[in-house]
Structures are given as C-alpha cells and as structure tokens.
Amino acid sequence: MKRSNLLKLVQAAMDEYDVYGPVQRRTTWVFDKIDDPNRIDMDYDNTMMSLKKFFIPSKEVMMRFNLREMSIDDSLPDVKAERPQLLVGVHACDIHALLFLDKVFGGKYVDPYYVARRENTTIIGLNCIDPCKYGFCKSVNTHMVNEGYDLYLTPIAGDKYYVHVGSPKGDRLLTIADKLLGEATDEGHKAFKTSMKHKHKSLPVGLHLDNINETFDMAWDDPIWVRLGEECMNCGSCALVCPTCYCYDVADELDLSLSGADRTRKWSTCLYHDFALVAGPHNFRGDPSARLKHRFYHKIRGALHDHGIIACTGCGRCIEHCPAGISVKDVAYELQKRWVGAPVVKGG
Amino acid sequence: MVQITLTRTNEYLPDLAKLVKKTKLTEMESLFEFEFLDNNVRKYFTYSPGQFVQVSIFGIGEAPFSVSSTPTRPGNLELGIRQTGDVTDAIHNLNVGNVVGIRGPYGNGFPIDKLCGKNLLFIAGGIGMVPLRSVINYVVDKRDDYGKVTIFYGACLPDERVFVDELENVWPNAADVEMHQTVDECHETWQGNVGVVTCLFDVCKVASENTVAMICGPPVMYKFVVQDLMKLGFKGDDILLSLERKMQCGVGKCAHCQIGHKLTCIDGPVFTFSEVQRLQEAI
Amino acid sequence: MGDNGKPTVGIFGFTGCAGCQLNILNIEDHLLELLELIDITTWRMVKSENSKGPWDIAFVEGSIAKQEEVERIKTIRENSRILVAIGTCATHGGLPAMRNFQDIDEMKRIVYGEKNDHLDVIPIKRVADYVHVDHELPGCPMDKDEFIRTVKALAVGKTPNIPNYAVCYECKIRENACLLKENKFCMGPVTSAGCGAICPTYGATCEGCRGPVAQVNWGAEYKILKEMGATDDDIKRKFLKYCPVVADAPEFKELNF
Amino acid sequence: MATEKIEIRHITRVEGHGSLYVTTKDGKLEDVKMSVDEGARLFEAFLVGREYTEVPEIACRICAICSASHRLVSTRAVEKAMGIEVDQQDTNLRKLLVWGEYIESHILHALYLALPDYIGHESVISAAAEYPDVVKIALELKKLGNDMQILTGGREVHQVTPMVGGFSAYPTHQDLEHMKERIKESRPKLQTAIDVWATLEEIPFERKTDYLCIRREDEYALVDGDIATLGGLRAPVEDYKSYIKEYVPDYSFAKAGTMNGCGFFVGALARLNINNDHLLPFAKKTLKQLGIKLPSYNTFHNNAAQLIECAQVFEMTEQTIDGLLSSDLEWHEPKVVPRGGRGTHIAEAPRGSLLHSYEFDKNGLLKKADIIAPTTMNYVNMEEDVRAFFPLIGSKPPDEIKLYLNRLIRAYDPCISCSCHVTETSGRT
Ligand SMILES: Cc1cc2nc3c(=O)[nH]c(=O)nc-3n(C[C@H](O)[C@H](O)[C@H](O)COP(=O)(O)OP(=O)(O)OC[C@H]3O[C@@H](n4cnc5c(N)ncnc54)[C@H](O)[C@@H]3O)c2cc1C
Ligand code: SF4
Ligand code: SF4
C-alpha cells in the first residue's frame, strides 16, 4: 500500500471510527484524536504517553450512586456504547504492552471496562525498521509481534507499506480501504525482506532475559537501590508513561447536592507515599527508595512470576521521561553484570 | 467446600445489603450484621473462613473487611469493624435499616478442608480475632473433624478485647478447646496474664506435632510469633498468616496490596510462612 | 449547624492578595449550589452583616503578618469546629514570607522612614504556626475545584482528598512535553500536585507554589538543575520562592547552600 | 453635644482590610481618617534581588483582583528596562487579557459589591434569593470575563502564560472565534444589567476634584498611553514623579498620593471624564441611557462608569479578536537577554491607574522598585470626599451615616490589599 493511501484509508475510516494517531507536540509526540489525516506523523520516534490511556483512561467513572434511592448505575453500558476506536501507527512494543495488560485485566476476575474498550478497538500496527532513541525492544524480545494487531504495516522501499492482516477486524478495515491496497507483488515481498534485514541489523541488544529473574533474586540488597533512592524523586513519571504500569486508586466523589456520587478510578503509581499507606497509620513502604525498588521488582520479578513475561516492553519511555535520568535498562544491565556476568551485546 | 458463585457481568458492582444489627464490641469496634436485599444473593452468597468482602458506603468509599461469621451458621454476614477512617466512620454511623453495598467474597481464606484431623493453634492480636473467629466457630461447629484447639489472644487493654462473651464463656467451655488471654498493660480489673501475646507460649506448652498455627494481628506481631513457633518446631507450611495490605479493588487489578510478586487479595490474605519467607517486605 | 441544618461557614482574610477568597467567588458555575450546601455567616469581603461565630467550618486565607492577626486567628480557632487554611500564604507563608530573610526593622525604616512605630510588623508565619489547622489547601491561588471538593467532603464528614504526590503526575496525564527536557527549571517533581499542572500545561515552569511534596527529595532536583546550568543562587531562589518557611526543614538544610 | 466618634471598623464588601474613623464635635465634622489595616507584606523589599523574568509573576501577587493588570504593567516595565519589543499579536493578546479582567472586575464590583446597597440587601448572597435573575446574569458576565482571562492567561487569578517578551502558550483560532461569539451573545445580558442600573436611585453628591488616567489619541487608552488629567495635563509616564507625590499618614500602612498638594481621582469615572471622545457606539448608548453628563464630579457615578466601560470593552474585544484571527498564533519562545536599565509603565487597572517602575542591574536582577496602586492614588481624595459628603448626611441616624460612608468608600472600588505594601525601597539592606 502506498503511504498516501494510508491517509485515504484513515480519512475513510473516520466515518465509522474515532481515529487516533501520533502527532508532534513540542518536544514529544502524543496519540491524539485525528480529524485531519495529514496530522499523523508515521515517522514519530515514540509518544510520551502509551496506549494504555485508551483502555484504562487516566480517570474514569465506574458507576454512579443515587443516594436518595440507594441505587447503582453502572457505566459499563456507556463504555460499551462508545464509538469504535482505530489506533494508527502502533509500534510493536506497544502491542506487546497490550498483550500484557490483557493478562492483568483478564484472569480470574475480568475487568469489564478494559475488556469492553479492548473489543471496541482496532489497531494498525507499524513495524519499526530503525531504532528509536531510547528503546531497547530487541533486548526484551518485543520487537516482533505475532498477534495483537489487526493490520500491521512494514515500511518498504518506494514509500510503501507491506501489510499483514492479523484479524477479522483487520479484514473489515480493508473493506473500507477497498481499492487503496493491492495484492503484494514479488517485488513487494522482496522489499519486505530487505526492510526486515535492515531492521534486525539496526536494532541494538543490551540485556539478556534468561537470567533476569535470578539477577533480581540476588540483587535485593544491592547498593544500587540506595544510590537510586537518592536520585529518584518519586515523581511517578516513569510509571505514568509506562505502557504496562496499571496501578489505580478508587474514590467516591459526591455531587454538590450530596444526593449522588460517582465512583471513579484514576491512575496511581507505587512510587507515591500513600500507595501502601493504611489506616492506623501504617505505611508498608514508607521509605522512598523502597518504593522505587518495588517498581522494578514488580515489573520484572513479579510479572515474570504472575504472567511468565516481564512487564517491560523496552519502549524506553521511562528512560526518556525520568527527570532524574534513571534508566531501567542501565539498572538491569548493571545488576546483571554484577550478579551473573555481563550480557553479550550484539547488533548496532 | 463447594461454592456456587454468583455470576456477575461487572465484578466491581456491589450488591445492596442492609444493616440488621449493630453490637458494640469495644469503644472502637462494633459487630455489624448485614442482610442482602436481593433474594438470589442471599441464597447463593457463600464464603469460607478467612475470606473478606468489600463494603461500600456510597459517596464515601469502599474498604475490605474480613468476614467474622461462619458459613456453618447460615444467615447474615457479620463483620467486626474498627473505626479508623472515613469508610469505617461512616459504617459506625449507620443505623439499623441503612443500606450499603457489599461485593465478594474475595481472597483465598483458610484451607479449612485440608486442616481436617489437625490440632489447631489460633494466635490473634487485637482485631486480628475478627477473621479467626470465623474459623474458630467453624471448627467448634464441626468439632469432630479437627483435633485439639488452642487459642491465644492478646489485646492492649482488657476492654479492648473483642468478642468477650465468646472468649470468656463460649470457647473455653467447648469440647477440647484451651483458651488463653493476655493484655499488654497491667490493669486493676484484670487478673489474667500481662504481656504481649508471645508470653502465652510460656503459659501454655503447645506441641508442634500435627498442629497448624493460624495467626492474625497487627503488622508488628507476626515476626515475633513466627520466631517462637519455629523454636517450637513448627514447619513453615504449618504456619498460616492472614496479612493485611492497602486494598482498593480486591480483585488483583489495582496493585496496592502487592507484596513482592504476590497479591494479598488474590494469593492471600492467608499465606503459609513458607511462602512469605521468600517474600521480601512481607512481615 | 445553622438553623437551616446547613453547616455554618466563615471565610476570613488575613495578610494576602485576596485571591483565594476571589477564587471562591470565581466558582460561578456552582456558586448557587454551594450556597445551598453551606450557610456563609461571615465573609467581610462579600457581606455587610457578619456573625461573630461559632462556625462549623472556618476557611482562612492569608498569612499571619502582624500581632493583631495572632489574636484574631486564635479567636477564630476557638470558635470553629473545623479550620481550613486556604492558599499558600495560609499554608506555607507564601511569597511575602521571603521578607523574613531580611532585617525587618531596617526594612521598615527604609520603607516608612524613622516614624514607623505605628507599624505592626512581625515575621510572616503560616496559620499552623499559631493554631491547629485541620486541613490545608495550598496553591497560589487555591484551586477552586479543590475547594468545592473540600466543602463537599467536610459537609458529610469525610477527609478532603488533597494530593501529596508530585505535579508531574498531572503534567504527565495531560501529556505535556517535559520542560526539564527543554532545559527549563521546572519544580514539578518536588512540588505537590492538585493544580492540574496548570503552569507546565501552559508551557510555564512549575514554580512550586503548592509546597513540597511528601518526603521531598530536593537533593535530586538540585542535581538536575545544577546539571542544566543553574547556579546555587538560582536554585535557592527557586526552592524558597513560594514557601520560604521550608528553609527550616531538615531536608533543606542538608543541601548546604 | 460633645465630641463623637464614628468608627467603621472594617469596611465590608471591599478587598482587604480598611477602617474609617470620623470625629465630630457638636455635629460638625472635625477629623477624617482612613486607615489601612492590612498586614504589610513589603513586596518591593523582597522583589529586590529577583530575576527580571520572575518579577512580573511575583508582582502580580500584590493583588488578585487586578492580577492581570499588575502582570501587564510589571511586564511592560521590565521590557522597557531591557529594551524588548513585543509584536502586535502579543500586544493584542495582552489587551484581551486585561479586558477580561475589566469585565470580571467591574461586574464583581458594580453588581456583587455595590448593587446590594441600592436594592436593600446586605450582600449578593442574600440578594440571590430575591433577584435570582439578576444574580444569574452577574454570574454569567463575571464568568465571561474570567474565561477571557483564562483564554489568554491560562488562569483567572495570577495568570501563568504572560512572559517577559511574549507568552508561553497561545490560544487557538477556534478558541478566539468562540470567545467572540460569546461576547456577541452576552451583549443582551450586559444590556439587562445596565437596564437594572438605570432604574436605581442616584445619590446626589458633587465635589470638584482632579481626575487622572492615561490617554492616547487613537483609542480608549487602557494598557498604554501618556499621563493625562481632566485639568489638562499631558506628560510621558516616565515623568510621573514630577506630578504624583506620596506621603505616609501616621495612622496607616499605606502611602497616600497627592497632585499639587490635593487629592485626585483615578478609576472608571476618571477615564470616562477624560477619554469619552473614544467611546464606541455600545458604550455611547449606555452613557446616554444612564443619563450621566460628562464631566461628572459625582463619585457615586463611578459604578455606572464601570458598566459603561464594560460595554466599551465588549466592543473593543470584538475588534481586537478580528485582528488576532489573521495572525498565526504559533508558539515561539520569547527572545530575551538581560541588561541593566530602568523601565516605567502605567496602565489602567479596572480601579484606576497603576504604576510599576524598576531598575535592574546588568544581570537582570532587580535593584529598585516603585509601585503605586490605584487605591494609593485615591487615598487622599477619599478622605476629602468624606469631608464634603458628611454635611449632607450628618443629621441622619448613626447607622445610616455609617451605611452612607461605607457606600461612598465602596464607590471607589478600593483595593486595600493593593494599597498597602506598595512602597518604594532601594537596594538590599
Ligand atoms: C483483607 C483485609 C481484611 C480486613 N479486615 C478487617 C476487619 O475485619 N475489620 C477491620 O476493622 N478492619 C479490617 N481491615 C482493615 C480495613 O480495611 C481498614 O481499616 C479500612 O480500609 C480503613 O478504611 P477507612 O476508609 O476507614 O480509612 P481511611 O484511612 O480513610 O482509608 C481510605 C482507604 O484506604 C484503604 N485502606 C486504608 N486502610 C486500609 C487497611 N488497613 N487495609 C486495607 N485498605 C486500607 C481503603 O481502600 C480505604 O477505603 C482489613 C483489611 C484487609 C486488607
Ligand atoms: S521518573 Fe525517575 S525520578 Fe520519577 S519516580 Fe520514576 S525513577 Fe523516580
Ligand atoms: S514539565 Fe515539570 S511538572 Fe511536567 S513532567 Fe516535567 S518536571 Fe514534571
């Protein structure tokens, strides 16, 4: 498919979907609502906020209480009735993040709001054939995707995309695209292989995952946590921009008439003072550096235990947006070096 | 135990329940008895000892509370609640007939079936008795299924003890139950033991053989109790701890109750000491 | 409670710019609803007939900057069930407390000449330095939504939910490009949120008007600003700007300017 | 009859804390003292040593009600000292900001604070029950003014976007168009408020005094111009010291301004008296409807003048937005480099002329500040007015005397928080 045709596809899809895509904002990019396809910047490096905002909004009303009648009005039907959303230009790492969130919000108890939004969303993925500034996807095996997209675009020579179809939703989208997309030619197949070769050569590798759990088991008392504790301000930026951090707070907010109330949830982060604070008061993680450490342990050791994969997709957002310049990649690398020997660094 | 669970489309939506009875336990704690409004819920709502429910006061918030009644006595849900913050204040201000929201039960609870045939040692501190009361009464009701029962209970002051009637009159008189109490501070009306709960190990010799210990109390208590139990020869798997953490969702999503890689609400609140031993920051 | 069953409220101005009181008036959309909820019995800026208390809730704006105000705040405290300090002047002393670092007598002389005995001027302090304060709504000016939420919470006996995490939370959620990355001296990471990160959202650096966040780590922010080329003087000015009282905090003293 | 004292401790429904003490002997006026009881904050003392970029941000905290004006005047004074030019687009945005403040502040004063007296209420709160419609309109108009300040300044009180050299963020074309629509739609509401005012009973009181404001020959000057008086003075703002003198009364925290040894009036009525030749049609019509003959020497007309100015600002806003819609409104970093120097600016805050004058060292740190707020300028005039007004009401019962004196002071729309701490200092001590 020609690049210019993608814009036409987006234009056509706008009748049916709320379309979101990467657009530039000052020194960063954001996934923003698209009313003019020309605003989409498919060459973006990385967005500041990940896609989680489309599935667990930073603040959402879960239900409303009527205090006069003592009744509950669930917001789930409203969520289900939202216009379908189409996300354009989603990098592989972010698709992996969604696959991880699927595990968290599924399981024994399903989070119906998340699932409803997930079902209501169509994703056009975008294969990165050149590395972004802070990412390290290849180190954590998230540079390739087998599932989680509806269409997947690989940029190939001649300002074109090589398109994979990943689901019936993707097929459905193609009916809108109709004449915008041709059957891949031999030349196209060849160009695809060239792009992929280029990709594998250009993406660097800096960690190895095989021993990451042992490393973290051993590193609990490592002096690095004291050092990071001094640098980290517990501002939470890392967790907020992280595509797999999902902690939230729940609170009831009364109407001014005091006759009704919303139960809302909003993002929180385990870095905040009150996160593990209970009535009493007793704080289970009262020490700021303990909270920073917890974030690392939960994401790496904990997620591996619970879901078999680490909760880091190598997107590099927390590295880019940490005001103190703390890098999860460097921390993991340093610990590996100290506890199990230096990982072999391959590639570009 | 077979549980018929109610199917819900939205796990977060509470069921309505009304307060039917309120009994003062101490200055700070009361026992609240709730009855679900919906017939179906009333019929199918079951739980096992050690599980908890999430109680909503609409407009104020939601908080987790262990169930204090026992499923062996079908009827209403009893919760023993200490007044310490917004939700608990509001619960204490409820009048009989007022409606709240309740969802659950959540958490693993005590592995009550696996404990059949064992001797049981209960160690509770303060309102840690709330979840243990559920197990104790369960065992008392199914007395033949379990071995010897020993109960250690510690509170700061005599009048800070909860369920005094059961402590003084019911459990000591049940078959093959040994009951010991202590208070932290000496008090003129108190003739019994004085000292923290671990001092009861000197008063009553417990054998670790074929015995499982169940512990619930304030955060500081666990470490010392476990040390003493280990000295007595208890194995990690035979020590069960009911832990408390901050909770918002109760169903493993909000991540507040995370201890290392475990979620208190799903993997717990009851853990064996073996599990906890390998978990940093747990006790 | 007043005769009508509504909580009685007094709104008081001490030394300040009246911005927090004005922000109550600025709640145009909900002012009438708010008046349904509470009974404002004292508010000199808006009313001519003012009660002498008691009040269920007293909202106090401004810092304590003269001896006469010390007595007045004590009287208000004695006559109020709940006392809420509104705005940074009341919660942290505010900008004008910067003058505490200078010699007041000398300053009075320069400003008003030798004949300055009639001037009642004492070091500027926050309300909590003199009386017990139940809740604090910081911000220069106080955030009006936070005020509404507080009134609602207090009306039902709930604890007002005042954030004690960093401004970066709100800044990130609004998806602003980080100003520190543009080499601008933003105080977001060490400042309490609650303002909706309004300054960074409009491209202006956070100046720390809501006061330090819980367990503030100034050392780390110091290092960041230093690396960006700020001098010790720049940083000190910045850290002490809206909340000069923090100069007394041990975390601040550790910085050893 | 012996000596009697009338004390109005705490003039209500004004910003800040002030009191009025009147002494009479045998029913005759002996002495009048206005005292400002606000705690002194000594802004200029701690402004010294601050960076030029943050001076306007700190200075606007002198007063919340006129924060936009303080911000603008302070910024312009800094820019003049640094030799920074600001383009037409940014100048226009600043105008919108200040005009938003005009609408908000005038409505607040005329309808929330002054009107209750005319309709027999102690406050707008108590009036709300009897006149819900008027109060609703007042709320909506005030919100309009606030939203205009938010549009350009980011916040209604203590704006965040204005920077030395420009802005840190710009509104979009859409937002501006939307604002223009709202102004248009709000005209009938303002008209209703004016209609209500036209029915009120006037207080007859006249006293000849001089009036001061800024003036330009091309428009109704509010943000930039020369010093002008009704008496015919024209002078560049830099020369203010030759005309405006200040002294500190020994019973007050504030300084008091005089011109030629007498009090003078600043505020809406002064501007109307001096600049009425630039009124646009809506304001002209309003002036006629309210039946005010210019020049007017009746202080109580100041409230009516505020409503006339609202009408004027409505129309000026529409014109200015039209101008802005053709500029790009792209964000650009203000280009500023510090240098030493002096800068003085005077603009019209809603309640009168406001002056900031600074001197900076070569690193752009403030060396010296002089700030004169409107209420400082009006101070002496207020006391003189009380003297002249008292004989007209002296025979009334004490409560009524107090009420009338309160109303007279209130007519000035005094901003007492501004008036004090606004003093001159030099050098760090
Ligand atoms: C599994 C479990 C069982 C519990 N059983 C009981 C019981 O049987 N009886 C009893 O009195 N208390 C029990 N607690 C503690 C009880 O949940 C807290 O006392 C209660 O949450 C305090 O809420 P609050 O709104 O009154 O306090 P606030 O301090 O106002 O708390 C606000 C919110 O923070 C969270 N929170 C605060 N403290 C705790 C805490 N200790 N644990 C979990 N979340 C907290 C809640 O979400 C609460 O709504 C239990 C806690 C857990 C985790
Ligand atoms: S972004 Fe950096 S400073 Fe902020 S909490 Fe995360 S690691 Fe700490
Ligand atoms: S701009 Fe300031 S508040 Fe926003 S993320 Fe950066 S440091 Fe934090």
Ligand code: SF4
């Ligand atoms: S961003 Fe900072 S300076 Fe601005 S309002 Fe918020 S706390 Fe105050």
